[in-house]
Amino acid sequence: MIDRNQETYQTPSLVRHYTQLNKLQPAEQTILELLRDQLPTMRMLDIGIGGGRTTQHFSPLAGEYTGIDYSPQMIAACQQRFARSPQTMALEVMDARNMHQFADNSFDFILFSFNGIDYVSGSDRLKILSEVARVGKTGCYFYFSSHNLQGIAAEFNWRTKLSLNLLKTYVNLVMLGLLNIFNLETTRKQLETADYLIIKDESHNFRLQTYYIRPQAQIQQLEPSFEEIKIYSWQTGLEITNLQELSTNFDMWFYYLCIVK
Secondary structure: OHHHHHHHOOOHHHHHHHHOOOOOOHHHHHHHHHHOOOHHHOEEEEEOOOOOHHHHHHOOOOOEEEEEEOOHHHHHHHHHHOOOOOOOEEEEEOEOOEOOOOOOOOEEEEEEOOOHHHHOOHHHHHHHHHHHHHHEEEEEEEEEEEEEHHHHHHHOOHHHHOOOOHHHHHHHHHHHHHHHHOOOOOOHHHHHHOOEEEEEOOOOOOOOEEEEEOHHHHHHHHOOOEEEEEEEEOOOOOEOOOHHHHHOOOOOEEEEEEEEO
């Protein structure tokens, strides 16, 4: 899983794709506004920056900004894109599973956007959370997005593909067929009961293996090292405070805000 995903993110076509992106998602805009007044005094770590989409928005505001990605090609593209960046910005090739170059208690705010944490194995995911807790100061804000298992489970239901538009129905059913073909070992029971699953979704033509997790299970992963966990809708940027709403929410991913203990 790890090698295939990492190789995919090094392909020229994907590097070009991510370099062209420049807009924040609504939930990312939410955290920017929440921390806007504090950012000038913060050391910020931006993990998995890709082509620099979040760099463009956060680096001018942060007191000190470091962006990392495990794809050398992505970092090279970022360095070219931000060639005139100030000395308070650093862009480095680094793997979030092992950030030994950073000392303990180094950062005030850590961002890991666009579900980057979902493209490693379950055990490596825990390594990333451990490393974030290590390099983040006590009280450091950690904000990241992750795919929602409830959302992808709904995509396997053929009833959700029907539409009064016959062409749309045809396209939806074709994509459903491909989703099933690329995930032959995934059962309906697993989709309904598992805490997390590795799914090949339609992103980049089914080339990526993606970690999908239920929000309740994600909270459990965070609790040993983080506190004050909040969840935001990626589409609206609004906090989801009702547990009943959360358990029936089919957004494809959520943003999680928590504090390093």
